[in-house]
Amino acid sequence: MSPWLRPRWLVGHVLVGVVAVVFLRLGWWQWQHARQGNTLSYGYALQWPLFAAFGVFFWVKVVRERLSHADVRRQGGRPQAAVPSLGHSWRFERSDPDGAAPARMTPAAVTQTDAQDPQVAAYEDMLRWLNDDPRRHVSDYPGFQDR
Incomplete structure (x- = not known):
């Protein structure tokens, strides 16, 4: 079974997917308002898809990081620090x-x-x-x- 499809991750995948779809739908709704003459809605129509993309990007990054840390621990090592060590x-x-x-x-x-x-x-x-x-x-x- 793929680590991405483990039950504990599926809830997060579904939640992020639903939120992304809602954000894309809100972007489409704003686009429709903008085409009817509300020029301020053009900005919102562009922002909502960016919010959706950021949420999906962040979720993928979190899952990959957690899975890589789990792989390192399984091999008996310690995960690499995100910030370089000062040497002590x-x-x-x-x-x-x-x-x-x-x-x-x-x-x-x-x-x-x-x-x-x-x-x-x-x-x-x-x-x-x-x-x-x-x-x-x-x-x-x-x-x-x-x-």
């Missing part, structure tokens, strides 16, 4: 095993490119300083200047 990720870690202390975010890995950029390094240093004590504020960071 963050993870939560607890300093004590009992969980009494709050979890802290720490960098999991930093690329060589990030380590060479002094602005990125200074920003990450400030984040580490803030993460060491939850009571600290950005304005308390040494070298912080109000702008």
Whole structure:
């Protein structure tokens, strides 16, 4: 069975199809009014088919994305991020095993490119300083200047 024809997707297909047909019908209705002398209706007659096309386009894009993510998960991998990564990720870690202390975010890995950029390094240093004590504020960071 095609993934596009699974029962959970059929409701969405029908709904998008009905809405697209209604939008096209509204465009035709506006076109008839425009031909009777209502010039403002020409604009609406062009807009309704565009709304229908956008809805169908968006639905196809959503279904394809969901199905591709499901395929990647089925193969045991992680889906690609839509936004390119900055080269590092963050993870939560607890300093004590009992969980009494709050979890802290720490960098999991930093690329060589990030380590060479002094602005990125200074920003990450400030984040580490803030993460060491939850009571600290950005304005308390040494070298912080109000702008």
